[in-house]
Amino acid sequence: MSQQQMVEEIKGWVYEAGENIKRKLQSPLIVEEKTNKSDLVTNVDKETEAFFIDKIRHHYPDDQILGEEGLGDHVTDFSGRVWIIDPIDGTLNFVKQQDNFCTMLAVYEEGIGQMAFIYEVMRDELLWGGKGMGVYLNEQVIKDVPNITLEKGLISVNTHMFLNNTYETQTVAMKSIGVRMIGCAGIGFKELIKGNQNAYISNLQPWDYAPAKVLMEELGLKMIALNGEPLDLRQKVPILGATPAAFAEIQTRQN
């Protein structure tokens, strides 16, 4: 199967997952707390992860799967092909707003991002693409993301990092033209990739940043862990995603 065929197959799964999620929003959600009152999981998170895992196991039985809800494998070694799934990214928004969430999936090989899918379900916006194949918003190719400076752009940030000025997040944000808090990593990165903001700063799990990393690398956008750790897909880290111009300014401020 060619890379292009594989992408088309996965796009089909993502759209099908989106339809299932929308249908399930018609019934009451079963909501549980995970680590605290704002860290939620629903039946739809779990069912969506199970849906993707079922597809992957059927078509790619030898691959490893890292899923947010833990229904995949306990991945410690990123050799071979690894699928990374965030079934509902922005579960708090999903529960409280029935909107402003994404379903996301990335495929890595030997630790290197190959293809990725960020689907904002309620807007029907699918950002997809991969290494050497370009990046698309639905059927439209994204080229030459505007290299927005800190001063000229909107920025999305994590509330706590902003409040506590962790890694100068507040200082950097207040140099921007406006601060946004959306509560969904997929949307934060999507706005950056669409050329609508200069940076996105948040504390993120691998499944929150892995899909965007693939697309951003393909487009020449920057992503690093602010604590100086490598992005090895093994742990939660403070992430900066930015245009090259904003990245250079933020690095200067932090050093």
Place this chain on the structure above:
Amino acid sequence: MSQQQMVEEIKGWVYEAGENIKRKLQSPLIVEEKTNKSDLVTNVDKETEAFFIDKIRHHYPDDQILGEEGLGDHVTDFSGRVWIIDPIDGTLNFVKQQDNFCTMLAVYEEGIGQMAFIYEVMRDELLWGGKGMGVYLNEQVIKDVPNITLEKGLISVNTHMFLNNTYETQTVAMKSIGVRMIGCAGIGFKELIKGNQNAYISNLQPWDYAPAKVLMEELGLKMIALNGEPLDLRQKVPILGATPAAFAEIQTRQN
């Protein structure tokens, strides 16, 4: 003309304005700064205000018009019928994201809100209704907005009020389950009216809050100026909009 006929006529204008705005987004915007680098106005703000004023002058020649861009009347006296227009609410989002903005309109008589329209153009979501006629999201009636407490809900706040803890905005926000900054008053109020959040706090001009005030009064939601001033549609004020439960909690904290 009955109130119902008048509402249907205005809905037609609002949808037409939305179509015009979407079409104009296909061409480069002409952007100017107003009071500072994040206070912008575009040709589309002005053209949309002119569009509404033209409709109102033609159909209701005796009425006064208060518009954000100043193309209407210099309204100091709210006797008789006054139309209040925010042609593009969230102009910074409009310019930087081509999304997350509203076009809004309210009709007041003798200072009392009669009907209002908050249209989030890119989502095609029209919130409309008025005194004694109920509130609708597109064609669906909104009844019994859930009375979300501070602890159980998302909150939308103004960045500067959050950062400086003006009127305890930060304290209140951090009691909520999550903080959102969207940069559009219409959307902040829309989320409250849809039952997706507990409160919205921001510094607002009359055209930013007048439409929501009409709809919130009809639904039993609360709106006050945090500086203790009456909401007389004459000046910019710090506004709190909230569910009754969150309103009571916030008032307790501030006293």
